[in-house]
Amino acid sequence: KDIERMTNENEIVFVINKKAYRVTNWVKYHPGGPETISNYAGKDATAVFNVFHPEEVAEKKLKNFYIGDVTDAEVDNYTKEFLDLHQEVKKAGMYSTSVFYYIIKFVWVYSLLALSAYLVLGRESYAEHMLGAFVMAWFLQQVAFLGHDSGHNGVSHYRDIDKTIGLFVGPFSSGISIAWWKSNHNTHHVVTNSVDHDPDIQHLPVFCVNHRLFKSLYSYYYKRVMDFDAAAKLLIRVQHYLFYPIMSVARFNLYFQSLNMLFTRDYVERRWAEIVAMFSYFTWFTVLAMQLPTWGETVSFIREYCISCWLL
Incomplete structure:
Protein backbone atom coordinates (compact mmCIF):
# COMPACT_ATOMS: atom_id res chain seq x y z
CA LYS A 1 0.00 0.00 0.00
CA ALA A 92 26.29 -22.75 -19.20
CA GLY A 93 28.29 -19.79 -20.54
CA MET A 94 25.63 -18.85 -23.06
CA TYR A 95 25.97 -15.15 -22.23
CA SER A 96 29.68 -15.20 -23.05
CA THR A 97 30.93 -13.26 -26.05
CA SER A 98 33.02 -14.61 -28.91
CA VAL A 99 35.58 -11.90 -29.64
CA PHE A 100 36.47 -13.66 -32.90
CA TYR A 101 32.83 -13.52 -34.03
CA TYR A 102 32.65 -9.76 -33.53
CA ILE A 103 35.97 -9.16 -35.28
CA ILE A 104 34.68 -11.07 -38.32
CA LYS A 105 31.33 -9.29 -38.07
CA PHE A 106 32.91 -5.83 -37.99
CA VAL A 107 35.18 -6.66 -40.95
CA TRP A 108 32.23 -8.02 -42.94
CA VAL A 109 29.88 -5.12 -42.18
CA TYR A 110 32.37 -2.35 -42.91
CA SER A 111 33.45 -4.16 -46.06
CA LEU A 112 29.92 -3.46 -47.29
CA LEU A 113 30.43 0.25 -46.63
CA ALA A 114 33.75 0.15 -48.50
CA LEU A 115 32.11 -1.66 -51.42
CA SER A 116 29.30 0.90 -51.58
CA ALA A 117 31.83 3.75 -51.62
CA TYR A 118 33.82 1.99 -54.36
CA LEU A 119 30.72 1.54 -56.53
CA VAL A 120 29.91 5.24 -56.17
CA LEU A 121 33.42 6.67 -56.48
CA GLY A 122 35.26 4.10 -58.55
CA ARG A 123 32.68 3.03 -61.14
CA GLU A 124 30.96 5.02 -63.85
CA SER A 125 27.75 3.28 -64.90
CA TYR A 126 24.32 4.21 -63.57
CA ALA A 127 23.58 0.57 -62.70
CA GLU A 128 26.73 0.26 -60.61
CA HIS A 129 25.89 3.48 -58.77
CA MET A 130 22.40 2.15 -57.95
CA LEU A 131 23.97 -1.10 -56.81
CA GLY A 132 26.03 1.07 -54.48
CA ALA A 133 22.78 2.40 -53.00
CA PHE A 134 21.59 -1.16 -52.41
CA VAL A 135 24.87 -2.13 -50.74
CA MET A 136 24.69 1.01 -48.58
CA ALA A 137 21.24 -0.02 -47.36
CA TRP A 138 22.59 -3.51 -46.73
CA PHE A 139 25.41 -2.02 -44.66
CA LEU A 140 23.04 0.14 -42.62
CA GLN A 141 20.76 -2.81 -41.93
CA GLN A 142 23.70 -4.97 -40.83
CA VAL A 143 25.41 -2.32 -38.70
CA ALA A 144 22.13 -1.94 -36.81
CA PHE A 145 22.70 -5.40 -35.33
CA LEU A 146 26.07 -4.28 -34.02
CA GLY A 147 24.31 -1.25 -32.54
CA HIS A 148 21.81 -3.59 -30.91
CA ASP A 149 24.49 -5.72 -29.28
CA SER A 150 26.60 -2.78 -28.10
CA GLY A 151 23.46 -1.09 -26.75
CA HIS A 152 22.89 -4.18 -24.63
CA ASN A 153 26.55 -4.13 -23.49
CA GLY A 154 26.82 -7.46 -25.24
CA VAL A 155 29.98 -6.99 -27.31
CA SER A 156 32.67 -6.65 -24.63
CA HIS A 157 30.42 -6.64 -21.53
CA TYR A 158 32.37 -3.59 -20.35
CA ARG A 159 30.04 -0.62 -20.31
CA ASP A 160 32.55 2.10 -21.30
CA ILE A 161 33.91 0.02 -24.19
CA ASP A 162 30.46 -0.87 -25.47
CA LYS A 163 29.34 2.77 -25.14
CA THR A 164 32.21 3.80 -27.42
CA ILE A 165 31.43 1.01 -29.89
CA GLY A 166 27.77 2.04 -29.79
CA LEU A 167 28.70 5.65 -30.54
CA PHE A 168 30.62 4.52 -33.62
CA VAL A 169 28.17 1.98 -35.05
CA GLY A 170 25.11 3.99 -34.00
CA PRO A 171 25.04 7.75 -34.62
CA PHE A 172 28.30 7.90 -36.62
CA SER A 173 27.67 4.93 -38.93
CA SER A 174 23.87 4.92 -39.18
CA GLY A 175 22.65 8.30 -37.93
CA ILE A 176 20.62 6.84 -35.07
CA SER A 177 21.29 7.90 -31.49
CA ILE A 178 22.40 4.98 -29.33
CA ALA A 179 21.03 6.79 -26.25
CA TRP A 180 17.60 7.06 -27.90
CA TRP A 181 17.80 3.43 -28.96
CA LYS A 182 18.64 2.27 -25.42
CA SER A 183 15.73 4.19 -23.95
CA ASN A 184 13.30 2.85 -26.54
CA HIS A 185 14.51 -0.71 -26.92
CA ASN A 186 15.26 -1.41 -23.25
CA THR A 187 11.76 -0.26 -22.37
CA HIS A 188 10.46 -2.70 -24.97
CA HIS A 189 12.31 -5.52 -23.22
CA VAL A 190 11.07 -4.52 -19.77
CA VAL A 191 7.37 -4.17 -20.70
CA THR A 192 7.26 -6.27 -23.85
CA ASN A 193 4.06 -5.87 -25.89
CA SER A 194 2.27 -3.86 -23.21
CA VAL A 195 0.01 -1.64 -25.31
CA ASP A 196 0.21 1.30 -22.91
CA HIS A 197 3.93 1.00 -22.06
CA ASP A 198 5.86 -0.58 -24.97
CA PRO A 199 6.90 2.03 -27.60
CA ASP A 200 7.64 -0.71 -30.14
CA ILE A 201 3.91 -1.31 -30.64
CA GLN A 202 2.67 2.27 -30.21
CA HIS A 203 2.30 3.47 -33.79
CA LEU A 204 -1.03 5.31 -33.87
CA PRO A 205 -2.34 6.87 -36.04
CA VAL A 206 -0.49 4.91 -38.75
CA PHE A 207 -0.44 1.29 -37.56
CA CYS A 208 -2.47 -0.74 -35.08
CA VAL A 209 -1.14 -4.10 -33.85
CA ASN A 210 -3.52 -4.84 -30.97
CA HIS A 211 -7.31 -4.64 -30.60
CA ARG A 212 -6.88 -2.52 -27.45
CA LEU A 213 -5.56 0.24 -29.69
CA PHE A 214 -8.94 0.60 -31.38
CA LYS A 215 -9.55 3.42 -28.93
CA SER A 216 -7.57 6.33 -27.52
CA LEU A 217 -5.00 5.12 -25.00
CA TYR A 218 -2.47 6.82 -22.74
CA SER A 219 1.18 6.02 -23.50
CA TYR A 220 3.28 5.84 -20.35
CA TYR A 221 6.37 5.94 -22.55
CA TYR A 222 5.52 9.08 -24.53
CA LYS A 223 3.57 10.62 -21.63
CA ARG A 224 0.62 11.53 -23.84
CA VAL A 225 -2.66 10.16 -25.15
CA MET A 226 -2.48 8.25 -28.42
CA ASP A 227 -5.67 9.42 -30.12
CA PHE A 228 -7.74 6.95 -32.08
CA ASP A 229 -9.12 9.77 -34.20
CA ALA A 230 -10.48 10.12 -37.74
CA ALA A 231 -6.98 9.97 -39.25
CA ALA A 232 -6.19 6.77 -37.35
CA LYS A 233 -9.45 5.15 -38.44
CA LEU A 234 -8.71 6.00 -42.08
CA LEU A 235 -5.04 4.95 -42.09
CA ILE A 236 -5.49 1.74 -40.11
CA ARG A 237 -8.19 0.63 -42.51
CA VAL A 238 -5.52 0.43 -45.22
CA GLN A 239 -2.45 -0.29 -43.06
CA HIS A 240 -1.80 -3.57 -44.88
CA TYR A 241 -1.24 -1.54 -48.06
CA LEU A 242 0.73 1.23 -46.36
CA PHE A 243 3.12 -0.92 -44.33
CA TYR A 244 5.93 -1.41 -46.86
CA PRO A 245 5.80 2.09 -48.41
CA ILE A 246 5.98 3.63 -44.95
CA MET A 247 8.77 1.29 -43.86
CA SER A 248 10.83 2.39 -46.86
CA VAL A 249 11.14 5.87 -45.30
CA ALA A 250 10.78 4.85 -41.63
CA ARG A 251 14.49 5.47 -41.06
CA PHE A 252 13.87 9.22 -41.33
CA ASN A 253 11.51 9.00 -38.36
CA LEU A 254 14.33 7.38 -36.38
CA TYR A 255 16.56 10.34 -37.26
CA PHE A 256 13.84 12.71 -36.03
CA GLN A 257 13.27 10.76 -32.82
CA SER A 258 17.02 10.70 -32.15
CA LEU A 259 17.50 14.44 -32.69
CA ASN A 260 14.37 15.29 -30.74
CA MET A 261 15.66 13.44 -27.69
CA LEU A 262 19.21 14.77 -27.98
CA PHE A 263 18.04 18.40 -28.13
CA THR A 264 15.06 18.36 -25.75
CA ARG A 265 15.80 15.96 -22.88
CA ASP A 266 17.25 17.42 -19.67
CA TYR A 267 20.02 14.84 -19.46
CA VAL A 268 21.51 12.60 -22.14
CA GLU A 269 24.70 10.67 -21.51
CA ARG A 270 27.41 11.84 -23.94
CA ARG A 271 24.93 14.24 -25.52
CA TRP A 272 27.41 16.27 -27.56
CA ALA A 273 29.38 13.23 -28.65
CA GLU A 274 26.14 11.79 -30.02
CA ILE A 275 25.19 15.04 -31.76
CA VAL A 276 28.63 15.36 -33.39
CA ALA A 277 28.53 11.70 -34.44
CA MET A 278 25.05 12.08 -35.95
CA PHE A 279 25.98 15.14 -37.98
CA SER A 280 29.17 13.38 -39.07
CA TYR A 281 26.97 10.61 -40.47
CA PHE A 282 24.77 13.08 -42.35
CA THR A 283 27.92 14.75 -43.67
CA TRP A 284 29.69 11.65 -45.01
CA PHE A 285 26.49 10.21 -46.46
CA THR A 286 25.62 13.49 -48.22
CA VAL A 287 29.16 14.01 -49.52
CA LEU A 288 29.23 10.46 -50.89
CA ALA A 289 25.87 10.82 -52.64
CA MET A 290 26.92 14.17 -54.15
CA GLN A 291 29.95 12.59 -55.83
CA LEU A 292 27.60 11.16 -58.43
CA PRO A 293 27.81 12.93 -61.81
CA THR A 294 24.34 14.53 -61.83
CA TRP A 295 21.70 15.71 -59.37
CA GLY A 296 19.36 13.20 -60.97
CA GLU A 297 21.65 10.33 -60.06
CA THR A 298 22.04 11.68 -56.52
CA VAL A 299 18.26 11.72 -56.09
CA SER A 300 18.04 8.25 -57.63
CA PHE A 301 20.75 7.01 -55.27
CA ILE A 302 18.77 8.18 -52.23
CA ARG A 303 15.54 6.77 -53.70
CA GLU A 304 17.11 3.37 -54.38
CA TYR A 305 18.64 3.43 -50.91
CA CYS A 306 15.18 3.95 -49.35
CA ILE A 307 13.63 1.22 -51.49
CA SER A 308 16.47 -1.14 -50.57
CA CYS A 309 15.92 -0.45 -46.87
CA TRP A 310 12.34 -1.61 -47.44
CA LEU A 311 13.45 -4.74 -49.32
CA LEU A 312 16.00 -5.65 -46.67
Whole structure:
Protein backbone atom coordinates (compact mmCIF):
# COMPACT_ATOMS: atom_id res chain seq x y z
CA LYS A 1 0.00 0.00 0.00
CA ASP A 2 2.86 2.39 0.78
CA ILE A 3 4.41 1.71 -2.64
CA GLU A 4 1.05 2.24 -4.33
CA ARG A 5 0.61 5.53 -2.46
CA MET A 6 4.09 6.78 -3.41
CA THR A 7 3.55 5.76 -7.04
CA ASN A 8 0.28 7.71 -7.10
CA GLU A 9 2.26 10.70 -5.80
CA ASN A 10 4.57 10.40 -8.85
CA GLU A 11 7.40 8.81 -6.90
CA ILE A 12 9.36 6.16 -8.82
CA VAL A 13 9.53 3.19 -6.48
CA PHE A 14 9.95 -0.49 -7.27
CA VAL A 15 10.65 -3.78 -5.51
CA ILE A 16 13.66 -6.07 -5.97
CA ASN A 17 14.03 -9.22 -3.87
CA LYS A 18 11.42 -7.98 -1.36
CA LYS A 19 13.23 -4.66 -0.84
CA ALA A 20 11.85 -1.28 -1.91
CA TYR A 21 13.93 1.32 -3.74
CA ARG A 22 13.08 4.93 -4.61
CA VAL A 23 14.91 6.46 -7.59
CA THR A 24 12.74 9.49 -8.36
CA ASN A 25 15.58 12.03 -8.36
CA TRP A 26 18.11 9.76 -10.05
CA VAL A 27 16.03 8.15 -12.79
CA LYS A 28 17.08 10.58 -15.53
CA TYR A 29 20.69 9.42 -15.13
CA HIS A 30 19.86 5.74 -15.62
CA PRO A 31 22.27 4.41 -18.31
CA GLY A 32 19.53 2.30 -19.89
CA GLY A 33 17.17 5.27 -20.23
CA PRO A 34 14.77 6.76 -17.65
CA GLU A 35 11.70 5.22 -19.31
CA THR A 36 13.05 1.75 -18.62
CA ILE A 37 12.60 2.42 -14.90
CA SER A 38 9.63 4.79 -14.89
CA ASN A 39 7.52 2.30 -16.85
CA TYR A 40 8.08 -0.21 -14.04
CA ALA A 41 7.19 2.12 -11.17
CA GLY A 42 5.15 0.49 -8.45
CA LYS A 43 5.93 -3.05 -9.62
CA ASP A 44 8.12 -5.96 -8.60
CA ALA A 45 11.20 -5.61 -10.81
CA THR A 46 13.11 -8.60 -9.41
CA ALA A 47 13.28 -10.55 -12.66
CA VAL A 48 14.01 -7.71 -15.08
CA PHE A 49 16.62 -6.13 -12.80
CA ASN A 50 18.55 -9.36 -12.25
CA VAL A 51 18.58 -10.20 -15.96
CA PHE A 52 19.60 -6.70 -17.08
CA HIS A 53 22.33 -6.04 -14.49
CA PRO A 54 25.50 -7.78 -13.30
CA GLU A 55 25.67 -8.65 -9.61
CA GLU A 56 28.09 -5.82 -8.80
CA VAL A 57 25.43 -3.24 -9.72
CA ALA A 58 23.14 -4.65 -7.05
CA GLU A 59 25.97 -4.64 -4.53
CA LYS A 60 27.27 -1.12 -5.24
CA LYS A 61 24.31 0.91 -6.49
CA LEU A 62 21.03 -0.34 -5.06
CA LYS A 63 21.89 0.38 -1.43
CA ASN A 64 21.89 4.11 -2.22
CA PHE A 65 18.16 3.98 -3.01
CA TYR A 66 16.94 1.51 -0.39
CA ILE A 67 13.91 2.71 1.62
CA GLY A 68 12.74 -0.45 3.38
CA ASP A 69 11.66 -4.07 3.21
CA VAL A 70 8.35 -5.15 1.71
CA THR A 71 7.01 -7.71 4.17
CA ASP A 72 4.02 -8.80 2.10
CA ALA A 73 5.89 -9.22 -1.19
CA GLU A 74 5.84 -12.67 -2.73
CA VAL A 75 7.80 -13.73 -5.79
CA ASP A 76 5.44 -15.69 -8.03
CA ASN A 77 6.33 -19.08 -9.49
CA TYR A 78 6.70 -17.65 -12.99
CA THR A 79 9.38 -15.21 -11.81
CA LYS A 80 11.16 -17.90 -9.79
CA GLU A 81 11.26 -20.25 -12.77
CA PHE A 82 12.44 -17.45 -15.05
CA LEU A 83 15.30 -16.55 -12.69
CA ASP A 84 16.25 -20.22 -12.37
CA LEU A 85 16.41 -20.44 -16.16
CA HIS A 86 18.52 -17.26 -16.25
CA GLN A 87 21.02 -18.82 -13.84
CA GLU A 88 21.18 -22.04 -15.86
CA VAL A 89 21.88 -20.13 -19.06
CA LYS A 90 24.50 -18.03 -17.27
CA LYS A 91 26.27 -21.08 -15.79
CA ALA A 92 26.29 -22.75 -19.20
CA GLY A 93 28.29 -19.79 -20.54
CA MET A 94 25.63 -18.85 -23.06
CA TYR A 95 25.97 -15.15 -22.23
CA SER A 96 29.68 -15.20 -23.05
CA THR A 97 30.93 -13.26 -26.05
CA SER A 98 33.02 -14.61 -28.91
CA VAL A 99 35.58 -11.90 -29.64
CA PHE A 100 36.47 -13.66 -32.90
CA TYR A 101 32.83 -13.52 -34.03
CA TYR A 102 32.65 -9.76 -33.53
CA ILE A 103 35.97 -9.16 -35.28
CA ILE A 104 34.68 -11.07 -38.32
CA LYS A 105 31.33 -9.29 -38.07
CA PHE A 106 32.91 -5.83 -37.99
CA VAL A 107 35.18 -6.66 -40.95
CA TRP A 108 32.23 -8.02 -42.94
CA VAL A 109 29.88 -5.12 -42.18
CA TYR A 110 32.37 -2.35 -42.91
CA SER A 111 33.45 -4.16 -46.06
CA LEU A 112 29.92 -3.46 -47.29
CA LEU A 113 30.43 0.25 -46.63
CA ALA A 114 33.75 0.15 -48.50
CA LEU A 115 32.11 -1.66 -51.42
CA SER A 116 29.30 0.90 -51.58
CA ALA A 117 31.83 3.75 -51.62
CA TYR A 118 33.82 1.99 -54.36
CA LEU A 119 30.72 1.54 -56.53
CA VAL A 120 29.91 5.24 -56.17
CA LEU A 121 33.42 6.67 -56.48
CA GLY A 122 35.26 4.10 -58.55
CA ARG A 123 32.68 3.03 -61.14
CA GLU A 124 30.96 5.02 -63.85
CA SER A 125 27.75 3.28 -64.90
CA TYR A 126 24.32 4.21 -63.57
CA ALA A 127 23.58 0.57 -62.70
CA GLU A 128 26.73 0.26 -60.61
CA HIS A 129 25.89 3.48 -58.77
CA MET A 130 22.40 2.15 -57.95
CA LEU A 131 23.97 -1.10 -56.81
CA GLY A 132 26.03 1.07 -54.48
CA ALA A 133 22.78 2.40 -53.00
CA PHE A 134 21.59 -1.16 -52.41
CA VAL A 135 24.87 -2.13 -50.74
CA MET A 136 24.69 1.01 -48.58
CA ALA A 137 21.24 -0.02 -47.36
CA TRP A 138 22.59 -3.51 -46.73
CA PHE A 139 25.41 -2.02 -44.66
CA LEU A 140 23.04 0.14 -42.62
CA GLN A 141 20.76 -2.81 -41.93
CA GLN A 142 23.70 -4.97 -40.83
CA VAL A 143 25.41 -2.32 -38.70
CA ALA A 144 22.13 -1.94 -36.81
CA PHE A 145 22.70 -5.40 -35.33
CA LEU A 146 26.07 -4.28 -34.02
CA GLY A 147 24.31 -1.25 -32.54
CA HIS A 148 21.81 -3.59 -30.91
CA ASP A 149 24.49 -5.72 -29.28
CA SER A 150 26.60 -2.78 -28.10
CA GLY A 151 23.46 -1.09 -26.75
CA HIS A 152 22.89 -4.18 -24.63
CA ASN A 153 26.55 -4.13 -23.49
CA GLY A 154 26.82 -7.46 -25.24
CA VAL A 155 29.98 -6.99 -27.31
CA SER A 156 32.67 -6.65 -24.63
CA HIS A 157 30.42 -6.64 -21.53
CA TYR A 158 32.37 -3.59 -20.35
CA ARG A 159 30.04 -0.62 -20.31
CA ASP A 160 32.55 2.10 -21.30
CA ILE A 161 33.91 0.02 -24.19
CA ASP A 162 30.46 -0.87 -25.47
CA LYS A 163 29.34 2.77 -25.14
CA THR A 164 32.21 3.80 -27.42
CA ILE A 165 31.43 1.01 -29.89
CA GLY A 166 27.77 2.04 -29.79
CA LEU A 167 28.70 5.65 -30.54
CA PHE A 168 30.62 4.52 -33.62
CA VAL A 169 28.17 1.98 -35.05
CA GLY A 170 25.11 3.99 -34.00
CA PRO A 171 25.04 7.75 -34.62
CA PHE A 172 28.30 7.90 -36.62
CA SER A 173 27.67 4.93 -38.93
CA SER A 174 23.87 4.92 -39.18
CA GLY A 175 22.65 8.30 -37.93
CA ILE A 176 20.62 6.84 -35.07
CA SER A 177 21.29 7.90 -31.49
CA ILE A 178 22.40 4.98 -29.33
CA ALA A 179 21.03 6.79 -26.25
CA TRP A 180 17.60 7.06 -27.90
CA TRP A 181 17.80 3.43 -28.96
CA LYS A 182 18.64 2.27 -25.42
CA SER A 183 15.73 4.19 -23.95
CA ASN A 184 13.30 2.85 -26.54
CA HIS A 185 14.51 -0.71 -26.92
CA ASN A 186 15.26 -1.41 -23.25
CA THR A 187 11.76 -0.26 -22.37
CA HIS A 188 10.46 -2.70 -24.97
CA HIS A 189 12.31 -5.52 -23.22
CA VAL A 190 11.07 -4.52 -19.77
CA VAL A 191 7.37 -4.17 -20.70
CA THR A 192 7.26 -6.27 -23.85
CA ASN A 193 4.06 -5.87 -25.89
CA SER A 194 2.27 -3.86 -23.21
CA VAL A 195 0.01 -1.64 -25.31
CA ASP A 196 0.21 1.30 -22.91
CA HIS A 197 3.93 1.00 -22.06
CA ASP A 198 5.86 -0.58 -24.97
CA PRO A 199 6.90 2.03 -27.60
CA ASP A 200 7.64 -0.71 -30.14
CA ILE A 201 3.91 -1.31 -30.64
CA GLN A 202 2.67 2.27 -30.21
CA HIS A 203 2.30 3.47 -33.79
CA LEU A 204 -1.03 5.31 -33.87
CA PRO A 205 -2.34 6.87 -36.04
CA VAL A 206 -0.49 4.91 -38.75
CA PHE A 207 -0.44 1.29 -37.56
CA CYS A 208 -2.47 -0.74 -35.08
CA VAL A 209 -1.14 -4.10 -33.85
CA ASN A 210 -3.52 -4.84 -30.97
CA HIS A 211 -7.31 -4.64 -30.60
CA ARG A 212 -6.88 -2.52 -27.45
CA LEU A 213 -5.56 0.24 -29.69
CA PHE A 214 -8.94 0.60 -31.38
CA LYS A 215 -9.55 3.42 -28.93
CA SER A 216 -7.57 6.33 -27.52
CA LEU A 217 -5.00 5.12 -25.00
CA TYR A 218 -2.47 6.82 -22.74
CA SER A 219 1.18 6.02 -23.50
CA TYR A 220 3.28 5.84 -20.35
CA TYR A 221 6.37 5.94 -22.55
CA TYR A 222 5.52 9.08 -24.53
CA LYS A 223 3.57 10.62 -21.63
CA ARG A 224 0.62 11.53 -23.84
CA VAL A 225 -2.66 10.16 -25.15
CA MET A 226 -2.48 8.25 -28.42
CA ASP A 227 -5.67 9.42 -30.12
CA PHE A 228 -7.74 6.95 -32.08
CA ASP A 229 -9.12 9.77 -34.20
CA ALA A 230 -10.48 10.12 -37.74
CA ALA A 231 -6.98 9.97 -39.25
CA ALA A 232 -6.19 6.77 -37.35
CA LYS A 233 -9.45 5.15 -38.44
CA LEU A 234 -8.71 6.00 -42.08
CA LEU A 235 -5.04 4.95 -42.09
CA ILE A 236 -5.49 1.74 -40.11
CA ARG A 237 -8.19 0.63 -42.51
CA VAL A 238 -5.52 0.43 -45.22
CA GLN A 239 -2.45 -0.29 -43.06
CA HIS A 240 -1.80 -3.57 -44.88
CA TYR A 241 -1.24 -1.54 -48.06
CA LEU A 242 0.73 1.23 -46.36
CA PHE A 243 3.12 -0.92 -44.33
CA TYR A 244 5.93 -1.41 -46.86
CA PRO A 245 5.80 2.09 -48.41
CA ILE A 246 5.98 3.63 -44.95
CA MET A 247 8.77 1.29 -43.86
CA SER A 248 10.83 2.39 -46.86
CA VAL A 249 11.14 5.87 -45.30
CA ALA A 250 10.78 4.85 -41.63
CA ARG A 251 14.49 5.47 -41.06
CA PHE A 252 13.87 9.22 -41.33
CA ASN A 253 11.51 9.00 -38.36
CA LEU A 254 14.33 7.38 -36.38
CA TYR A 255 16.56 10.34 -37.26
CA PHE A 256 13.84 12.71 -36.03
CA GLN A 257 13.27 10.76 -32.82
CA SER A 258 17.02 10.70 -32.15
CA LEU A 259 17.50 14.44 -32.69
CA ASN A 260 14.37 15.29 -30.74
CA MET A 261 15.66 13.44 -27.69
CA LEU A 262 19.21 14.77 -27.98
CA PHE A 263 18.04 18.40 -28.13
CA THR A 264 15.06 18.36 -25.75
CA ARG A 265 15.80 15.96 -22.88
CA ASP A 266 17.25 17.42 -19.67
CA TYR A 267 20.02 14.84 -19.46
CA VAL A 268 21.51 12.60 -22.14
CA GLU A 269 24.70 10.67 -21.51
CA ARG A 270 27.41 11.84 -23.94
CA ARG A 271 24.93 14.24 -25.52
CA TRP A 272 27.41 16.27 -27.56
CA ALA A 273 29.38 13.23 -28.65
CA GLU A 274 26.14 11.79 -30.02
CA ILE A 275 25.19 15.04 -31.76
CA VAL A 276 28.63 15.36 -33.39
CA ALA A 277 28.53 11.70 -34.44
CA MET A 278 25.05 12.08 -35.95
CA PHE A 279 25.98 15.14 -37.98
CA SER A 280 29.17 13.38 -39.07
CA TYR A 281 26.97 10.61 -40.47
CA PHE A 282 24.77 13.08 -42.35
CA THR A 283 27.92 14.75 -43.67
CA TRP A 284 29.69 11.65 -45.01
CA PHE A 285 26.49 10.21 -46.46
CA THR A 286 25.62 13.49 -48.22
CA VAL A 287 29.16 14.01 -49.52
CA LEU A 288 29.23 10.46 -50.89
CA ALA A 289 25.87 10.82 -52.64
CA MET A 290 26.92 14.17 -54.15
CA GLN A 291 29.95 12.59 -55.83
CA LEU A 292 27.60 11.16 -58.43
CA PRO A 293 27.81 12.93 -61.81
CA THR A 294 24.34 14.53 -61.83
CA TRP A 295 21.70 15.71 -59.37
CA GLY A 296 19.36 13.20 -60.97
CA GLU A 297 21.65 10.33 -60.06
CA THR A 298 22.04 11.68 -56.52
CA VAL A 299 18.26 11.72 -56.09
CA SER A 300 18.04 8.25 -57.63
CA PHE A 301 20.75 7.01 -55.27
CA ILE A 302 18.77 8.18 -52.23
CA ARG A 303 15.54 6.77 -53.70
CA GLU A 304 17.11 3.37 -54.38
CA TYR A 305 18.64 3.43 -50.91
CA CYS A 306 15.18 3.95 -49.35
CA ILE A 307 13.63 1.22 -51.49
CA SER A 308 16.47 -1.14 -50.57
CA CYS A 309 15.92 -0.45 -46.87
CA TRP A 310 12.34 -1.61 -47.44
CA LEU A 311 13.45 -4.74 -49.32
CA LEU A 312 16.00 -5.65 -46.67
